[in-house]
Amino acid sequence: MELYRGALNVPEIVKRWYQESESLNYGAFITFIGTVREEGGIEALSFDIYEPILKKWFDSWQERASKKGAIVKMAHSIGDVKVHESSYVSAVISPKRRVALELIDEFVEDFKANAPIWKYDVIDGERVYAKDRSTPMDGAGILTKGKRW
Numbered sequence: 001m002e003l004y005r006g007a008l009n010v011p012e013i014v015k016r017w018y019q020e021s022e023s024l025n026y027g028a029f030i031t032f033i034g035t036v037r038e039e040g041g042i043e044a045l046s047f048d049i050y051e052p053i054l055k056k057w058f059d060s061w062q063e064r065a066s067k068k069g070a071i072v073k074m075a076h077s078i079g080d081v082k083v084h085e086s087s088y089v090s091a092v093i094s095p096k097r098r099v100a101l102e103l104i105d106e107f108v109e110d111f112k113a114n115a116p117i118w119k120y121d122v123i124d125g126e127r128v129y130a131k132d133r134s135t136p137m138d139g140a141g142i143l144t145k146g147k148r149w
Contacts, residue, residue, distance in 0.1 A: 001058040002075040003049060007085035014089065017073050021093045024071075028100035032108050034088030036081050044082045044122035045130070053116040061107060070094035070103055074111070080122055 002013070014031055021029055036045045058074060065072045070092055077087040090107060094100035120127040 001055060002073075003051070003078055004075060005079050006077060007081045008075055008077055008087065008089055010086045010089055013075050014091070017091050017093070021071075024093065026093050026095045028094045028097045029091065030094075030100045030104045031089060031091045032104055033086055035086050036083050038083045040121065040123075042083065042121045042123055043125075044080045045087060046080045046120040046122050046127050047077055047087060048118045048120070049076065049078055050116040057115055061110070065092065065094075065103055065107075068094070068099050068103065069096075070099050072103065072107055074107075076115075076117065 010033055014033075017031075018029055036042075058072075061072050071094070073089075073091040073093070075089045081087040088111075090104065090111065092100040092103045092107065094103065119130045121130045122128075
């Protein structure tokens with residue numbers, strides 16, 4: 001798990017992960033890149049992360065992937081990321097294509113639903129909580145689904 005201030009340098013991150021994977025003799029390297037899109041007049045998104053819970057969540061995914069012989073990678077932005085820049089990159093490296101395809105889909109969907117990352121719209125230079133586009137998360141105060149960490 002890697003956290004960065006501001007937009008991600010996607011080519012550098014993916015290249016480094018790919019180079020790390022070369023010695024594994026695995027057959028699949030699948031990435032997902034999340035890009036901030038213009039909607040509702042935003043100029044950027046801004047992200048706050050609760051790192052201890054994110055680390056716990058990510059470690060559980062590493063363990064899950066390891067049971068299938070795979071590795072999960074993830075990078076996310078903290079702070080502001082302008083429209084058309086990337087705030088999220090993930091990858092699954094696996095001996096087999098099917099395992100990687102299934103895991104990347106499950107990982108990205110679970111990330112969206114359960115990772116402790118709060119999103120704000122940046123409009124006219126001000127951060128506004130993006131409640132309409134946020135997903136309720138276990139233990140997250142007013143948006144909680146009921147479970148406490």
